[in-house]
Amino acid sequence: MNKPTIVLAVSPKCLLVNLAIGEENPYINQKFRQHLERNFADFWLKSEDYCIVLPQQNYRSYLSLNWASDIYLDTFSWSGGNTTLEAISCNLPIVTCPGEFMRSRHSYGILRMLDVTETIARNESEYIAIATRLGLDLNWRFTIKQKILNNQFRLYENKACVVALEEFYQRVV
Numbered sequence: 778m779n780k781p782t783i784v785l786a787v788s789p790k791c792l793l794v795n796l797a798i799g800e801e802n803p804y805i806n807q808k809f810r811q812h813l814e815r816n817f818a819d820f821w822l823k824s825e826d827y828c829i830v831l832p833q834q835n836y837r838s839y840l841s842l843n844w845a846s847d848i849y850l851d852t853f854s855w856s857g858g859n860t861t862l863e864a865i866s867c868n869l870p871i872v873t874c875p876g877e878f879m880r881s882r883h884s885y886g887i888l889r890m891l892d893v894t895e896t897i898a899r900n901e902s903e904y905i906a907i908a909t910r911l912g913l914d915l916n917w918r919f920t921i922k923q924k925i926l927n928n929q930f931r932l933y934e935n936k937a938c939v940v941a942l943e944e945f946y947q948r949v950v
Contacts, residue, residue, distance in 0.1 A: 780803055786906065790912070791827070791847075791848075791912050792827060792829065793827055793828045793829070793850075794826070794828075794829050794831060794840075794842060794846065795809070795813075795828060795830045795831070795833055796830070796832075796833055796834060797830055797831065806830065808919050809830070810824070810830060811883060813828055813830075820941050825939060828932070833923065838943065839863070840866075840867060842869050843864050843866075843867035843869050844869075845871075846869055847911070847912060847918060848869070848870055848871075848872060848908060848911045848912060848918075849861070849864040849869045849872070850869065850872050850908060851871055851873035851874075851884040853874055853876060853881065853901075853904075854876055854880070854881050854882045855880050855881060856873060856875070856876075856880060856882055856883040856884045856885065857873075857883060859881045861883060861884045861887050862887065862932075865887065865891065865925060865929065865932065866929075868922045868923075868925045868926045869922075869925075870893075870896055870911050870921040870922060870925065871884055871887075871888060871893075871896055871917055872896050872898065872904060872907050872908045872911065873885050873888065873896065873897055873898065873904075874897070874898040874899070874900065874901065874903070874904045875897070885897055886921070887932060890931050890932050891924070891925060891928040891929070891931055891932055892924070892928055893921060893924050893925055893928065895907075895921060896911065896921060902929075923950045
């Protein structure tokens with residue numbers, strides 16, 4: 778089941794903003810819209826009442842969307858990497874639920890580095906609860922945003938990987 782659809786069923790005030798997957802291939806975007814329609818129909822909702830699918834954005838417009846958003850919902854089986862880093866740079870709270878494979882654990886790792894573990898879910902129902910609370914509890918959302926802002930140095934100024942790479946080169950060369 779599509780997790781954002783479940784979140785909407787709990788919190789119908791929200792609006793999901795998605796970016797077109799591949800403007801050069803309208804078939805993919807049509808399939809994505811059909812997927813949304815089917816998932817929303819499971820809750821007797823119309824996806825077009827709750828979703829916007831925007832065309833691909835340039836970098837500035839994309840960051841503006843992050844600044845204007847309240848929450849970033851990380852996908853379950855394929856976690857954000859660059860998109861998570863961009864969301865963090867905008868102090869955007871991220872809801873994630875790490876999976877078994879590395880590809881579903883990027884946001885989890887980044888949030889742990891930031892010590893923002895409150896938005897890391899252990900399962901689907903916790904993911905829904907966290908997303909709903911972030912959407913409805915303005916004080917908690919502000920607290921998470923502040924914590925992200927205050928701890929960004931742990932991510933962006935962390936030189937541990939640079940030092941480790943230097944040590945590796947010194948050992949090998």
